[in-house]
Amino acid sequence: MDKIMKQIIKTISNYKNIVIARHIGPDPDAVASQIALRDSIKKTYPNKSVYAVGNMVSRFKYFGSLDKIDDKTLEKPLLIILDVPNKSRIEGINYENYDYVIRIDHHPNVENIANLELVNEKSSSTCELITELIYNSKLKIDKEIAGNLFLGIVADSDRFLLGYTTPKTFKLVTKLIEDFNLNLKELYDKLYERPINEVRFQSYIALNMTITENNFGYIKLDKKIIEEFNVDSSSASNMINNFNFIKELYCWAFSSYDEKNELYKINIRSRGPIINDIAQNYNGGGHKYASGARIKDERDVDNLFKELDLACKKYKDSLE
Numbered sequence: 440m441d442k443i444m445k446q447i448i449k450t451i452s453n454y455k456n457i458v459i460a461r462h463i464g465p466d467p468d469a470v471a472s473q474i475a476l477r478d479s480i481k482k483t484y485p486n487k488s489v490y491a492v493g494n495m496v497s498r499f500k501y502f503g504s505l506d507k508i509d510d511k512t513l514e515k516p517l518l519i520i521l522d523v524p525n526k527s528r529i530e531g532i533n534y535e536n537y538d539y540v541i542r543i544d545h546h547p548n549v550e551n552i553a554n555l556e557l558v559n560e561k562s563s564s565t566c567e568l569i570t571e572l573i574y575n576s577k578l579k580i581d582k583e584i585a586g587n588l589f590l591g592i593v594a595d596s597d598r599f600l601l602g603y604t605t606p607k608t609f610k611l612v613t614k615l616i617e618d619f620n621l622n623l624k625e626l627y628d629k630l631y632e633r634p635i636n637e638v639r640f641q642s643y644i645a646l647n648m649t650i651t652e653n654n655f656g657y658i659k660l661d662k663k664i665i666e667e668f669n670v671d672s673s674s675a676s677n678m679i680n681n682f683n684f685i686k687e688l689y690c691w692a693f694s695s696y697d698e699k700n701e702l703y704k705i706n707i708r709s710r711g712p713i714i715n716d717i718a719q720n721y722n723g724g725g726h727k728y729a730s731g732a733r734i735k736d737e738r739d740v741d742n743l744f745k746e747l748d749l750a751c752k753k754y755k756d757s758l759e
């Protein structure tokens with residue numbers, strides 16, 4: 440086994456209280472990885488107290504439930520953070536309360552935030568790393584854990600379409616399916632079933648998106664439109680991958696107004712220019728070709744879009 444994985448397993452075995460956290464605005468990979476790892480540690484060490492924390496998103500309830508705790512009351516807890524590149528984007532914990540911190544992630548490393556870091560940018564998903572960790576150690580796994588890990592990998596690789604889908608990804612997924620006789624139809628129904636109003640909203644985006652001469656596509660989704668389609672400020676992010684492989688788009692970005700937090704949630708995807716370094720300048724970040732940002736001032740949304748358009752121009756020029 441990989442040396443760092445060995446150290447992770449050893450550290451987990453040494454702690455009684457363990458808290459597992461992930462990023463704000465969770466996606467299936469984030470929620471599935473924290474619940475799968477929690478359940479696996481609990482199954483392996485029934486005497487440990489293991490918590491998966493953060494706000495639950497109702498459409499991800501099928502992964503299992505999250506735990507509500509006050510981490511200040513825990514004695515010498517271990518923190519495991521999953522799927523997060525920045526300290527500021529971890530949800531639901533008081534960082535300074537922890538005795539030791541482990542991070543397992545597949546985003547590009549922007550800052551060191553843990554005592555022990557397993558960061559593999561070439562992994563399709565955090566769930567792939569957790570699957571590897573479990574299969575290479577004495578950590579236990581059951582059908583439910585396997586199903587969650589499978590869905591996290593499928594979601595983050597966008598059904599094996601995105602970069603960093605490797606032979607290893609397929610090997611691990613095959614093993615999960617074979618070992619637990621996973622029912623793929625049942626699992627895909629959970630992940631992909633959606634209401635018609637979301638599909639209509641997606642059509643609205645396709646019809647109304649602006650596409651620049653540099654092949655940058657963008658749209659601002661304001662409060663009125665979000666209400667009209669009866670969706671929410673995170674709905675657009677669920678459909679941004681559906682705009683992949685469009686001939687006229689090298690990069691595309693959606694801005695959705697989040698009324699509750701009074702900010703603009705930006706989702707960005709690219710199949711050419713690198714975008715995470717641009718997003719980083721706007722309170723965001725992520726992967727090279729899949730990033731996001733949270734912006735307070737609408738003028739910064741325009742500035743971000745301008746920078747992305749320019750990145751598309753440079754990319755386009757480089758092709759000629």
Ligand SMILES: [Mn+2]
Pocket residue numbers: 468469522545564565595
């Ligand atoms: Mn992920």
